[in-house]
Amino acid sequence: MSHFRSIRAAKVAACLLSFAAAAGLGGCSTARYVPLETAPPAPLPNAVSAAAILAPTADARTELERLPRSSAPPIALRRAFLELELGHARAAIDATSQVLYSASRPAANEEAFARYLRGLAYVKGGTPELAAYDLDRARQLALDPGLVGRIGEVAATRPAAASGSAVAALGVHSRAQWHAVAANPRRLDPMDRATRITVHHSAMYFRNDSPAAAAVQIQQIQHEHMAGRGYGDIGYHYLIDPAGRVWQGRPLRWQGAHASGANNIRNIGVCVLGNFVRGADGQQPSAAQVGALRHLIVALMQDHDIPAGEIFRHSDFKATACPGPLLEPVIDRIARELRGGVPEYRVATPAP
Numbered sequence: 001m002s003h004f005r006s007i008r009a010a011k012v013a014a015c016l017l018s019f020a021a022a023a024g025l026g027g028c029s030t031a032r033y034v035p036l037e038t039a040p041p042a043p044l045p046n047a048v049s050a051a052a053i054l055a056p057t058a059d060a061r062t063e064l065e066r067l068p069r070s071s072a073p074p075i076a077l078r079r080a081f082l083e084l085e086l087g088h089a090r091a092a093i094d095a096t097s098q099v100l101y102s103a104s105r106p107a108a109n110e111e112a113f114a115r116y117l118r119g120l121a122y123v124k125g126g127t128p129e130l131a132a133y134d135l136d137r138a139r140q141l142a143l144d145p146g147l148v149g150r151i152g153e154v155a156a157t158r159p160a161a162a163s164g165s166a167v168a169a170l171g172v173h174s175r176a177q178w179h180a181v182a183a184n185p186r187r188l189d190p191m192d193r194a195t196r197i198t199v200h201h202s203a204m205y206f207r208n209d210s211p212a213a214a215a216v217q218i219q220q221i222q223h224e225h226m227a228g229r230g231y232g233d234i235g236y237h238y239l240i241d242p243a244g245r246v247w248q249g250r251p252l253r254w255q256g257a258h259a260s261g262a263n264n265i266r267n268i269g270v271c272v273l274g275n276f277v278r279g280a281d282g283q284q285p286s287a288a289q290v291g292a293l294r295h296l297i298v299a300l301m302q303d304h305d306i307p308a309g310e311i312f313r314h315s316d317f318k319a320t321a322c323p324g325p326l327l328e329p330v331i332d333r334i335a336r337e338l339r340g341g342v343p344e345y346r347v348a349t350p351a352p
């Protein structure tokens with residue numbers, strides 16, 4: 001923050017100098033006052049596009065309150081999206097009706113968005129059987145690539161393989177096995193589904209193959225996240241120790257805290273224990289860790305229908321050394337291989 005203040009101060013100073021030099025000619029655009037703490041209100045959507053209608057929102061409730069009571073398609077569709085973000089399926093369906101059953105027939109693109117949002121509302125509202133027609137129709141009409149991708153995701157929202165999942169088949173170590181402290185649900189946001197995976201490192205040198213040592217490491221991370229950073233639980237959903245064991249971190253029904261703000265939405269956080277940087281404090285990920293990471297990614301893709309294009313490194317979201325220059329190429333290679341087709345490794349789902 002002080003960094004930005006000093007930049008602003010410098011800009012204003014430079015501006016005053018140039019203002020004096022120009023003897024009052026011209027304006028001083030950099031001196032425009034911008035509040036430092038509060039984000040500007042989201043602009044009203046004025047187009048029916050994925051960028052306008054389906055953009056992530058920082059605060060759905062506030063944005064919804066600011067929307068005019070208009071039935072113009074961009075406004076009504078954005079309202080439907082925001083109602084869905086708040087879990088109000090019924091209100092979202094009502095908003096889409098303003099577009100689908102308006103006096104004038106909706107344009108194909110408007111209908112595509114309305115059908116998609118209504119289908120999603122049916123799925124979220126617990127009546128997925130009602131969604132099939134809307135989603136099929138949306139698929140026929142959709143041209144916006146951002147919308148086409150989203151429709152594919154909803155179609156993938158089949159009843160999740162809750163227990164008989166591919167990840168479960170990896171023999172994930174439970175929270176009890178690392179003596180997790182109980183989470184604080186008041187500081188957690190629910191996660192309705194997962195659409196992407198982000199890989200991290202713990203940034204602490206660690207090369208002990210014993211499960212007891214891994215348990216202590218994970219406890220420390222949870223303590224740092226809860227007591228140090230005020231998180232409701234450990235920030236990652238899964239952790240992988242040097243022996244290749246996979247440990248359950250934050251349960252997937254809760255959104256993670258690992259990729260900064262809105263980047264955490266529907267994002268599964270995987271932490272590989274170790275410090276994968278160059279130099280004396282760094283280390284290479286073990287072969288067991290690389291193998292386990294690949295298996296976990298494949299299993300998560302399988303359980304949640306996550307495409308290979310949705311596998312990220314923490315550094316894809318912000319300037320950070322995480323997950324380390326020695327792990328990044330491993331993640332890139334895994335993602336590239338999985339984009340190339342059906343993985344050769346399929347996790348066997350245990351018999352019920």
Ligand SMILES: [Zn+2]
Nearest residue numbers: 200201314322
């Ligand atoms: Zn990270």
